[in-house]
Amino acid sequence: MDILSLVGIILAFTAIIGGNLLDGGQFSQLFQLTAFIIVIGGTLGAVMLQTSLPVFWRAMLMSRWVFWTPELNIEKSIEKLVRWSQMSRREGLLALENASEEEDDLFSRKGLQLLVDGNEPDTIRSVMETEIGVMEQYEMQAAKVYEAMGGYSPTIGILGAVMGLIHVMNNLADPEKLGSGIATAFVATIYGVGFANLFLLPIAGKLKSVVLKKVMQYEVLLEGIVSIAEGENPRSLESKLQSYLR
Numbered sequence: 001m002d003i004l005s006l007v008g009i010i011l012a013f014t015a016i017i018g019g020n021l022l023d024g025g026q027f028s029q030l031f032q033l034t035a036f037i038i039v040i041g042g043t044l045g046a047v048m049l050q051t052s053l054p055v056f057w058r059a060m061l062m063s064r065w066v067f068w069t070p071e072l073n074i075e076k077s078i079e080k081l082v083r084w085s086q087m088s089r090r091e092g093l094l095a096l097e098n099a100s101e102e103e104d105d106l107f108s109r110k111g112l113q114l115l116v117d118g119n120e121p122d123t124i125r126s127v128m129e130t131e132i133g134v135m136e137q138y139e140m141q142a143a144k145v146y147e148a149m150g151g152y153s154p155t156i157g158i159l160g161a162v163m164g165l166i167h168v169m170n171n172l173a174d175p176e177k178l179g180s181g182i183a184t185a186f187v188a189t190i191y192g193v194g195f196a197n198l199f200l201l202p203i204a205g206k207l208k209s210v211v212l213k214k215v216m217q218y219e220v221l222l223e224g225i226v227s228i229a230e231g232e233n234p235r236s237l238e239s240k241l242q243s244y245l246r
Helices: 003-022 033-050 053-066 074-091 093-102 106-116 121-170 175-229 234-245
Strands: none
Touching: 003 175, 033 121, 033 175, 053 121, 053 175, 074 093, 074 106, 074 175, 074 234, 093 106, 106 121, 106 175, 121 175, 175 234
16 A cells, blocks of 8 residues: 555645634534535536546546555566576577466566567567557546546636525525525635645546556566567676666
8 A cells, every 4th residue: 555645645634624723713614515516526527528438437447546556566577577588598489488378467478478479579569569558548548537637626616616606695685595605605616626736636646657657667578578589698688677777
């Protein structure tokens, strides 16, 4: 679990709610169901309108990466590549067929299979680069769903504020209804700006960073597998790939 993300959310809540209490406000003043429905419902509706179903669904699935990021270990990948390189030099490329069947990562398995099938290094590079490009584009689109929500949320909050003020103006003769209208107006604005800047935009940034790290790991695998196809010395291969760790 990503402890830093958990600490960040706790700190954000503590700062907002604690600041309100220190200023003489009440805890219950920040909770307004009508404002919540307007902001969350309006934001989700707007982003659904602009996003295809597969991308939207992928974005929802990727949200868990905020706390539970995929296992990405470049150093472990380099160790595997060096082992495969040594195996191919001792026993030939066909010896990697068993390694491909035992490999859990689909990208690595595909690269090893290309090696076993005797493809040229340029062909292997072309196929794997296409795979990386498609993956990066698809997952970046999913991450940008949260970025889009972060753009819509403050505007929907302002919309909720205007609706609350309209409610106030329609009930000027009834003082008992003025309080709820004013609360909806101001709390909707807080929700819109707060959700965007404390959650949605940071989530988008976190997901993009995970995608970029995933791309880097795939690039390490690409370079390693192409080097094996070219017959590069395992020590030279390890030395070249170590640069990704820096």
